[in-house]
Amino acid sequence: MHLAEGVLDGPTLAASALLAVGGIALGLKRLDDARLPMAALLGAVFFVASTVHVPVGVGSVHLILNGLAGLLLGWAVFPVIAVALILQAALFSFGGFAVLGANTLLLALPAVAAHYACRPLLAADAPRARLLTAGALAGVIGIAGAATIAGLMLAASGGRAFGDLIALLAAAHVPVMLVDATVGALTVAALARLMPRALTAGTAA
């Protein structure tokens, strides 16, 4: 879930853009040209996944799976998410160009955190419980992280005026987090059974 255009103020936009560019640069450096098609293919999977909506109670939520993307891609998730956001901004006006840095940061930073937290759990012969935990944890870190960073950005922009908005956004993220954690857990487990090397293919040297 990303922030709409026109909400954040100048200094917040500038600072997050700067940090995002740093993350993108780091991600690009770690991605050699030969692995671009692989990163692009995985990025395409997550782009398509974000169009899937899951019925929850009376409504539905969109899959985000930024945590899972980070788990598989590592730092390369930064440029991949940036590309996806540029396309969404241009084609659907989801998010926007001015808020691109902020949205990239709030989706990609937790994704990288999920990578460092959950990758160690994906050993070659990991039991199913550990695989499920890795996927679920990636989902939780991904969404909770995104909501937290978004809240911080809103707080920096509008202070107390945005208080209720931050609370509402946090609440809205809870079902998203539950869905992402569940889908993430089961997907990692399924992936381990179908193609064990898939779990480490994204970041293999």
Add this chain to the structure above:
Amino acid sequence: MSCDRRVDSRLRLALAVTASVCIALIDHGHALAWLLAAGLAGCAVAVAAGETGWRPLARRMAAVNAFLVLVWLTLPLSLTAQGLAWSPEGALLAAKISARTNAIALAVSALLAGMDAYAVARAAAALGLPLRFARLMLLMVRYVELIGDTWARLQRAARARGFAMRADRRSIAVLAQMMALLLVHALLRAERVELALRARAFSGAFGSPHPGRVPGSHWAWAAGTAAALLVAVALAALPWTAAWAVLR
């Protein structure tokens, strides 16, 4: 790609980005109102030129405004001991945010009307982004179609055997299985693409996508549009100067 012939898509993308950033920084109520009007006018021009229609524009604007509902629910309203309270400052802030969001969305929609993902990627690549990033974007656009196709096929196959996405545990399990299949498909293809690259003597570095020159008339168009946007902002200053003269 008629839009490329009419106006260079690089200029359109550059203007769209610039407009987004500039409008995002404007806090002046009247200026925002004029910019909203300018955005609507731009969209009307785009529709008249045949690049898009009112229905897709309306759909796009509806999606944009979905987030703003949350803004209107929380900024002007608050829960006090006496019940719901309405704050005029909150309402003004919400109004300005709504104006910014919509003005930017209208401007971007108008400027990028008729450009598909492929055109956007080519324009972005040609605007001087780092080589590897541009390549990544071009490849992602290329593969989104492919993966989207595969996903559609997976969904159709599941539905043909009676599966329907519901709010229950089995649906999520099936969805996760399909997602894993999609990832496997993508990774297997990545392995084959790597072989295909090597079969075409790929040495490990991609070359640059070549842009070509921008015709002079397109620069004129860009200058004109930028000027129009600036006028919109400047018009906002007029009531102030008039009021200032009256106050003197």
Add this chain to the structure above:
Amino acid sequence: MTAIVAVEALSVARGVRPVLHDISFALAPGERLLIDGDSGAGKSTLLHALLGFVPRQRGRIALFGRDCVTEHDFAPMRGPVGLLFQDPDDQLLGPSVFEDVEFGPLNLGVAPADAHQRAHAVLARVGIEHLSARPVHELSGGEKRLAALAGVLAMQPRVLLLDEPTAGLDEAAATRVLDALLATALPLIVASHDPLCRARLATRCLHLRDGRLGPRAASD
């Protein structure tokens, strides 16, 4: 005259599964050799092995008379030996058909202006010049096949390896592909179980069954 491709006692395994046993054959200049066999028999693996993409357990591969053992030997062969993959979507990178066709020559160190000219020429030869500016994902199956072929031909190969060139195509599209292949006048190794391929292309046929290569029995 030296054989263009000479294979002797080649054995290949994928992990622990043996796929090819003791394969021996040679492609003479001017020949168009068709290798057929059921799906999963190992036809793709054989073609990939010829370009050094699959590690081999035993045997000898010689391309243009030169023994190829390591990646160092195979790498310079990937221009003179052109491989058309089974799925054109694996080969087509885009963004447009023209830029994809240029990709191979540019990798070979051809100057951009010459690569440009080559791409034009080869697209015209294959008959898809009108598709030059098209994004690759907008092509039909047959058009993708021809675009992939153009991309390989732009590298000016001296022999072509073709993995199921007519798979999934209707007769009209398949005919176009076969016509284009015949027009190249290049020696070919074609892995295909399409009778149309056999009828129109092959000057000699071999059959791959249970990982072994042999002449086609009359009953097959």
